[in-house]
Amino acid sequence: DTGVSQDPRHKITKRGQNVTFRCDPISEHNRLYWYRQTLGQGPEFLTYFQNEAQLEKSRLLSDRFSAERPKGSFSTLEIQRTEQGDSAMYLCASSPGGGVAAEAFFGQGTRLTVV
Amino acid sequence: DAKTTQPTSMDCAEGRAANLPCNHSTISGNEYVYWYRQIHSQGPQYIIHGLKNNETNEMASLIITEDRKSSTLILPHATLRDTAVYYCIVRNSGGGADGLTFGKGTHLIIQP
Numbered sequence: 001d002t003g004v005s006q007d008p009r010h011k012i013t014k015r016g017q018n019v020t021f022r023c024d025p026i027s028e029h030n031r032l033y034w035y036r037q038t039l040g041q042g043p044e045f046l047t048y049f050q051n052e053a054q055l056e057k058s059r060l061l062s063d064r065f066s067a068e069r070p071k072g073s074f075s076t077l078e079i080q081r082t083e084q085g086d087s088a089m090y091l092c093a094s095s096p097g098g099g100v101a102a103e104a105f106f107g108q109g110t111r112l113t114v115v
Numbered sequence: 116d117a118k119t120t121q122p123t124s125m126d127c128a129e130g131r132a133a134n135l136p137c138n139h140s141t142i143s144g145n146e147y148v149y150w151y152r153q154i155h156s157q158g159p160q161y162i163i164h165g166l167k168n169n170e171t172n173e174m175a176s177l178i179i180t181e182d183r184k185s186s187t188l189i190l191p192h193a194t195l196r197d198t199a200v201y202y203c204i205v206r207n208s209g210g211g212a213d214g215l216t217f218g219k220g221t222h223l224i225i226q227p
Contacts, residue, residue, distance in 0.1 A: 004158070033214050042202055042217030043159060056214070091158050103149075104215065106158030 002026060004107035006092050012113045013082055020078045021110045025094030032075050033104060034067055035091040036060065043091055049075060050097070082114045119203045124222040133190040135221050137203030140184040147206055148179060149215070150188045152199040159202065159217075162188065198225045 005024040013019050025032050030051050035043035046065070048056045051072035061067075064082075069075040079086055089111050093104040120138040127133040139148065149164040163170055163177045165186075170177045176189040190197055202220040 035214065040219070042200075042219055043215075045214030045216065048214055058214075093158070103161035103164070104159075106160070108156075108158050 004092055004094050004105050006090075006107035006110050008110055009108065010111050010113075012115060015084060015114055016081055018078065018080045019082060019112065020076055021090055021092075021112075023075045023077070023092030023094075023107060025074070025092070026105055028096070029094035029105070030072065030097045031095045031102075031104075032069055033093040033095075034075070034077050035093065037089040037091060037109070038087075046077075079112075082112075084114045087112055087114045119205055119218055121201075121203050121218065121221045123219070124224065126224050126226055127190075127193050129195060129225050129227050130192055133193040133197065133223060133225070135188040135190075135201050135203075135223060136185065137188070138185045139203070139205045142183050142205050145207060148177065148183075148186050149204040149206055150175070150177065151202045151204065151215070151217075152197075153202070153220070154196075154199040162201075193223075193225045195225050195227060197223065199223060 007022045011019055032049040034046040036046055037043040046058050046061050047067050049069040052069050064080045067077045089109040091106055091109045093106045095102045095104045147164050147166050150162040151159040152162055153159045163172055163175050165177045165179055179186045200220040200222050202217050204215050
């Protein structure tokens with residue numbers, strides 16, 4: 001399968017614990033995005049990478065959230081000291097570069113439940 | 116990015132054309148109209164996008180009004196697998212790095 005891959009698909013954690021999610025984009029896509037989606041809402045943009053550089057972060061990305069893309073390939077999203085409000089689906093997307101906005105390909109997401 | 120307005124939900128009979136409207140009255144000249152859909156428990160899937168001309172691909176057709184203030188996504192022969200939430204998104208075309216701004220979309224239910 002050559003689509004966007006996310007791991008794990010589901011994560012249950014206790015409040016206060018740290019969690020880390022991984023995203024493997026489509027090969028050679030230099031743009032990578034993280035989104036968060038809560039029940040009944042559309043996805044909300046969190047952050048964006050162009051290769052290994054994190055170029056934009058949403059106001060939604062609090063200090064407890066950190067994302068990396070160390071070699072411009074896979075990316076990780078870490079949430080420290082999780083809170084119940086962090087329970088959501090975390091989606092990763094990738095797209096090729098280029099001057100015209102290109103379609104984004106989404107993974108199936110990681111569903112986080114904080115208990 | 117300009118805001119969009121979509122109906123909350125729509126029904127369509129299987130085999131009929133599904134026409135999903137979207138209003139984007141504040142769209143600017145360099146903003147494209149994108150459509151994505153999200154089937155339950157999956158990530159969003161790109162459908163189609165356009166600037167001012169009508170567009171067609173293997174999934175759907177996109178009709179944009181001449182003043183570009185509204186558009187319609189057409190699924191020509193809806194099947195049960197087309198039941199999903201459909202998002203209309205307006206986005207700057209200038210190679211912008213910003214992410215997509217999703218609203219709540221239209222929940223399309225295809226009835227057998």
